[in-house]
Amino acid sequence: PPGVHVLDISWFTDSMREGKPVAVETRHLIQDAFEVLAENYEFNEMDGSCLAFRRAASVLKSLPMAVRSLRETQDLPCLGEHTKAVMEEVLRCGRSFEVEKLLSDERYQTFKLFTSVFGVGPKTADKWYRGGLRSFSEVLADRSIHLNQMQQIGFLHYGDISGVVSKAEARSLRNIIDEAARATTPAAKVALTGGFCREKEFGHDVDFIVTTPELGGEETLLPKIIDELKKQGMLLYCDYHPSTFDINKLPSPKFEAMDHYAKCFLILRLEGSRVEGGLHIAEGDNRGWRAVRVDLVSPPVDRYAFALLGWSGSRQFERDLRRFARAKRGMLLDNHALYDKNKNEFLAASTEKDIFAHLGLEYIEPWQRNA
Numbered sequence: 628p629p630g631v632h633v634l635d636i637s638w639f640t641d642s643m644r645e646g647k648p649v650a651v652e653t654r655h656l657i658q659d660a661f662e663v664l665a666e667n668y669e670f671n672e673m674d675g676s677c678l679a680f681r682r683a684a685s686v687l688k689s690l691p692m693a694v695r696s697l698r699e700t701q702d703l704p705c706l707g708e709h710t711k712a713v714m715e716e717v718l719r720c721g722r723s724f725e726v727e728k729l730l731s732d733e734r735y736q737t738f739k740l741f742t743s744v745f746g747v748g749p750k751t752a753d754k755w756y757r758g759g760l761r762s763f764s765e766v767l768a769d770r771s772i773h774l775n776q777m778q779q780i781g782f783l784h785y786g787d788i789s790g791v792v793s794k795a796e797a798r799s800l801r802n803i804i805d806e807a808a809r810a811t812t813p814a815a816k817v818a819l820t821g822g823f824c825r826e827k828e829f830g831h832d833v834d835f836i837v838t839t840p841e842l843g844g845e846e847t848l849l850p851k852i853i854d855e856l857k858k859q860g861m862l863l864y865c866d867y868h869p870s871t872f873d874i875n876k877l878p879s880p881k882f883e884a885m886d887h888y889a890k891c892f893l894i895l896r897l898e899g900s901r902v903e904g905g906l907h908i909a910e911g912d913n914r915g916w917r918a919v920r921v922d923l924v925s926p927p928v929d930r931y932a933f934a935l936l937g938w939s940g941s942r943q944f945e946r947d948l949r950r951f952a953r954a955k956r957g958m959l960l961d962n963h964a965l966y967d968k969n970k971n972e973f974l975a976a977s978t979e980k981d982i983f984a985h986l987g988l989e990y991i992e993p994w995q996r997n998a
């Protein structure tokens with residue numbers, strides 16, 4: 628019914644409202660502990676356990692007040708035996724011994740380091756770790772290792788890319804992408820998406836959806852924008868993937884699969900900006916610019932709302948929204964479409980509000996989707 632939210636826990640928060648507020652840090656400690664454990668499961672490609680801890684962290688994040696005892700959490704959704712055990716330990720001792728052990732574990736530390744390089748995932752980190760490598764200098768000195776182009780650029784710009792991107796930098800990039808799009812296609816539409824459209828102060832990259840008002844125009848849009856950025860001397864790296872979008876395909880139940888729109892993963896040279904506290908490997912510090920990661924996605928205009936909703940995130944919100952659509956409405960939702968399995972038909976949408984309405988949900992703004 629209207630008014631139902633994806634993560635509706637008001638029944639719990641209402642019953643807690645009478646309690647005394649306690650130090651917020653305890654909850655942050657628990658969330659951080661969950662994040663370390665989730666990350667470790669991610670390194671070991673144990674997707675189920677990783678998701679369980681991310682989900683649990685998300686539930687805690689949504690509570691309006693601190694958690695004081697395990698008893699208070701007994702009716703909360705998404706908390707299993709393991710998550711509760713970690714939470715109990717933090718509540719009792721102010722720390723989790725399992726997490727502390729992990730933080731000083733050589734394998735965890737090395738995976739954390741290696742996967743912080745653009746283009747290095749758990750599989751590559753595992754290969755390097757099993758080869759006895761523990762540091763960047765060992766990787767770079769090892770002649771048996773062939774770095775692909777993404778990893779080479781990842782090491783080259785490591786200091787910049789591993790630093791956070793600020794809201795002000797995201798705004799500058801918005802103007803740059805806007806101008807580059809309009810210079811080649813005056814009617815082009817550009818939307819800032821990802822974490823910055825959810826009002827986050829910092830991000831690891833800046834995400835944009837770009838399209839044209841007429842169907843088909845999006846096919847040449849990205850190559851034109853890329854050319855324009857190159858002309859301006861801003862393009863440091865471009866990994867372009869043309870569209871493989873199939874209009875007849877049903878929405879995919881798998882969230883982690885990338886969508887099929889044309890997209891490019893870029894590294895741009897942003898003038899007048901520098902990273903605070905970055906670790907520079909191959910570049911001097913006295914530059915008037917920094918390298919920054921930018922993603923551009925280009926859906927056809929009739930899929931714009933689905934792409935926008937899908938890329939606005941957060942990831943947890945997207946997962947829950949899809950799960951809600953499937954379990955509660957018998958509908959399949961992904962970044963391309965919404966399909967009603969009861970009526971066997973696709974439901975069109977030109978705005979995000981249309982999609983929420985199809986799902987029978989009250990519309991919420993992107994900043995309210997930071998699950």
Ligand code: DCP
Binds near residue numbers: 820883941962
């Ligand atoms: N997304 C998706 N499918 C994926 C990966 C991501 O639909 N396989 C969506 C959800 C994300 C959004 O795209 O919120 C942008 O992805 P990012 O990794 O850039 O995440 P954020 O922008 O939310 O955070 P960050 O600050 O780390 O960039």
Ligand code: MG
Binds near residue numbers: 830832
């Ligand atoms: Mg992002």
